[in-house]
Amino acid sequence: MTTNECFLVTGGLGCIGAETTKWLLRHTTGKIIVCGRDVNSQRVDRVFHDVDTRNLKVAAVDITNQELLTNTIEEEGISHVIHLAALQTPDCNQHRDLGMQINLGGTQNLIEAMKSHRSQIKRFVFASSIAVYGPRAFYPEARVRVDASPHPVNVYGAWKLAGENITRIFSEETGIDSISLRPGVLFGPGRDAGLTSTPTTALKSVALGLPYEIPFQNSQDYLYAPDVGAAFGHATTEPFTGYAAFTLPSHTVDTSHFVSAITEAAEAIGIASQCNVTVGQQTVPFICDLEYETFHKAFPHVPHTQLNFAVQATLRTFQQQSEKGWLRTEMIH
Numbered sequence: 001m002t003t004n005e006c007f008l009v010t011g012g013l014g015c016i017g018a019e020t021t022k023w024l025l026r027h028t029t030g031k032i033i034v035c036g037r038d039v040n041s042q043r044v045d046r047v048f049h050d051v052d053t054r055n056l057k058v059a060a061v062d063i064t065n066q067e068l069l070t071n072t073i074e075e076e077g078i079s080h081v082i083h084l085a086a087l088q089t090p091d092c093n094q095h096r097d098l099g100m101q102i103n104l105g106g107t108q109n110l111i112e113a114m115k116s117h118r119s120q121i122k123r124f125v126f127a128s129s130i131a132v133y134g135p136r137a138f139y140p141e142a143r144v145r146v147d148a149s150p151h152p153v154n155v156y157g158a159w160k161l162a163g164e165n166i167t168r169i170f171s172e173e174t175g176i177d178s179i180s181l182r183p184g185v186l187f188g189p190g191r192d193a194g195l196t197s198t199p200t201t202a203l204k205s206v207a208l209g210l211p212y213e214i215p216f217q218n219s220q221d222y223l224y225a226p227d228v229g230a231a232f233g234h235a236t237t238e239p240f241t242g243y244a245a246f247t248l249p250s251h252t253v254d255t256s257h258f259v260s261a262i263t264e265a266a267e268a269i270g271i272a273s274q275c276n277v278t279v280g281q282q283t284v285p286f287i288c289d290l291e292y293e294t295f296h297k298a299f300p301h302v303p304h305t306q307l308n309f310a311v312q313a314t315l316r317t318f319q320q321q322s323e324k325g326w327l328r329t330e331m332i333h
Contacts, residue, residue, distance in 0.1 A: 005028070005080055006033065007082065008076070009021050009034050010035055010061075010083050010084055014085075015189075017034065020082055020232040022229060025052060027237075028237060033057050033058075033059060034057070063107075070117070073117050073121075074117055077120065080124075082127075086102060089154060092154070093154065096155055099155060099156070099159065107126070108166060111170045123237075124170065124177075125180075127180075127181060130286055132157050133148065133150055134151025135285050135287065138287075139287065144289050146182075154285070160182075177243070179245070181248060182246065184288070187199050187200045188310065189317045206262060208322055208327065208332065210276075211276040211277075214255050216279075216283055217281060220254075220288050221290055222250055222307065224310035224314075226305070227248075227249065227305050230302050230303050234302050251307040259278075265315045
């Protein structure tokens with residue numbers, strides 16, 4: 001797959017953003033503009049150390065600055081926009097005004113910037129979340145359909161749902177094909193923030209030989225970060241018309257099952273003695289058992305890596321990062 005288009009990735013140094021950018025660099029010939037509030041050259045080098053970055057430009061662009069967004073779209077000739085910049089659940093709960101400015105206000109700023117150059121925008125992909133749904137008990141079905149009634153349990157989910165709606169309105173007003181994607185519990189390289197980041201922290205702890213307890217025990221829909229990056233890449237570059245919201249391919253398992261996968265991975269790569277992961281008694285409010293067939297039908301070539309393989313690949317990556325000094329004990333919290 002090749003293209004000569006220009007992609008803007010907001011929040012491109014975050015977990016999904018980095019994997020999406022890597023996918024674009026590997027599968028297109030287009031220019032990629034990654035923007036973020038905190039652009040640190042050392043961080044950029046580490047995030048993209050394993051890809052050819054000749055088509056990559058990283059810029060300090062705050063999503064709350066509409067004028068700067070507008071200028072960036074114009075000056076860089078942006079044709080495709082992937083919007084991932086957002087505060088995670090804990091920060092949204094603790095700093096609600098800032099969370100609203102970034103998660104909702106920032107999305108509207110970006111939409112207005114795109115509208116001012118609508119003739120050059122071909123696709124908009126908005127990163128929503130399964131947090132738009134209610135608790136699992138709210139839905140009696142064995143599998144929860146993508147069009148099940150939303151019922152956000154916190155402000156993060158409420159702002160993501162609002163973001164979906166203004167994305168849909170943007171598409172209807174401009175005719176620009178737009179998609180909202182709803183990831184579940186991400187794990188893998190780059191995941192270091194959010195309410196459900198602890199399974200990834202457990203993998204980092206094993207790589208460092210530290211004991212760790214994942215605080216929640218209930219089932220979740222787990223997604224491997226590189227798969228999610230590929231999902232955003234396919235949704236941005238493959239044929240699609242109109243507007244739709246999708247949940248993404250996942251593995252629905254409880255925490256003890258995920259810990260078993262970690263144990264098997266540690267044994268497979270010869271560090272079983274470093275594996276000391278336990279499970280707490282808490283629960284998290286997010287839904288699980290979500291269907292994803294509508295997404296798979298729309299974008300059938302997106303990878304869905306088997307859980308044990310994905311866990312093992314993640315642990316190997318963290319082991320390598322530990323050996324390089326990129327992952328250290330003081331980073332575990």
